[in-house]
Amino acid sequence: MVTKTATATNLINVFIADPLSEDGIFPLRQETDLNLNVVIDTGLAPEQLIEKIQDVHVLLVRSQTKVTREIIAAAKSLKLIGRAGVGVDNIDLAAATEHGVIVVNAPDGNTNSAAEHTIAMMTSLARHIPQAYNALKNGLWDRKTYVGVELKNKTLGVLGFGRIGTEVAYRAKGQRMNVIAYDPFLTEERAKELGITKGSVDEVVQAADFITVHTPLLPETRNLINKDKFAIMKTDVRIINCARGGIIDEDDLYDAIVEGKVAGAALDVFVEEPATNHKLLTLPQVIATPHLGASTIEAQESVAVDVSNDIIKFFKTGTVTNPVNMPSIPKELLAQVEPFFELAEKLGNFLSQVTTEPIKEINISYAGEVANYDVRPLTSNNLKGLLQKNHGDHVNDVNARYLSERIGIKINEHKTTTAKGFTNLISVEVKTENEVHTVAGTLLNGLGARIVKVENYVVDVIPQGHLLYIKNTDKPGAIGRVATKLAEKDINIATMQVGRDQVGGTAIMMLTIDNDVTAEDLNYVAQLENIDEVKAITL
């Protein structure tokens, strides 16, 4: 269904492949600066989706659509994948990164709903509410079978103490439960502050009467709870999974329930979804919901609004609030780091034009104030500049690091707070089989970007427009001869910087000129006496 039409000028095709809150996509509908063409077409088979997203710039999904490598490869114009929710395990992140497609999610919008659902599941499990309801609906007034347990004074084990795990713990404390948790990022101090106990995974599962998992599904968390863990649990433990199918080994859970070790399980998620015919669902001790953790009006509106706003922000500013496959820069730092993006890219671009062999190694050094920030986005921009010559617009901030590593470039980043006379200095060195080239740049207060060092020579060049890089032997007349030859070719010199290592040694000239030069012009200059190398650089 086409919900908003747009003319072809800068048309941005947004394809919504899963049901999203209509109120949540309101920001997209009311956006007038961008030429958005929003199409909603849900429940498609992969082949149908592939057919429909050839010209799509933004693909927006929840958890149903599997955004596979094939789908990403088929969407030739794809720039952004938006996930209205937290988990991105339905998106092939590696493929997105390789294709330079940014992935954004909405990490905060459904935290509350997922935490509330977890508590609802735990309470239902403790009191057999779904089973008793079913019996009563079937005409059975059974008050003996469904005797439950209280939550009060029981211990809740929480594995994964991020946004949702923490919210669940707050609520469990409200039920007067004791909480023990494990998360690699949980400190003793934070645990103390929240009035909970910090334990290892084994300590958590051993101590708990109820265990709830709230980690992402990662190689390290797949089957985090398996038969070895069930073996050390208390008998009659109850298990809740409102995070991701696969964190708990489903076969081992089945066996542990049948053997009487586990009294019951409440599951919102499964390894394979939809899970309509699952063996766990045949057990009376198992209660389940069809992945409803985030299914509230509030959460769906909130995640869709967040992801819609990020789409708009991306096309207006090139930045996003919730990137998944590139480092995020806190808003308060962005303003400070942003001016360095262009400089970093220009330095990379410069080096790509002076280097004549495949680059094997790049050493990027950040000195001065800039070293206080997360410099990974700057390195990505630098690598983007370096690769653009050969990769054109296939390279962007998202895939620059991946592409560089794939072609075998070793990337080293260094930080130091002393910048040798500059407030900030970015120095980049590239190494090839036979060459080493360096360039350094800074941002001068109020004056903008400057290249301040080329190879070992101090210069002062605005990194913009057409430059000539000339290496010569330091002999009288070289500068004059170059200027004359360029004048003969009607090439106007705007600025000229010279530097040398020693009298009579190697020298360089950095010229800014008004127009681009041809290979023939370069040869013309290169043939001059004492001129060793001439390169044209466009920044």
Ligand SMILES: NC(=O)c1ccc[n+]([C@@H]2O[C@H](COP(=O)([O-])OP(=O)(O)OC[C@H]3O[C@@H](n4cnc5c(N)ncnc54)[C@H](O)[C@@H]3O)[C@@H](O)[C@H]2O)c1
């Ligand atoms: N059922 C639903 O509808 C629903 C809704 C929202 C989120 N979720 C899922 O809930 C989970 C948690 O979401 P969140 O927003 O709290 O994420 P989060 O990123 O805020 O928290 C995840 C936590 O897991 C921790 N972790 C990672 N590896 C771990 C390990 N090996 N052992 C223990 N902890 C580990 C991380 O350090 C992090 O603190 C995710 O899997 C998400 O996809 C499900």
Ligand SMILES: O=C(O)CC[C@@H](O)C(=O)O
């Ligand atoms: O889209 C949904 O409803 C599920 C979302 C949830 O699993 C998440 O990870 O955010």
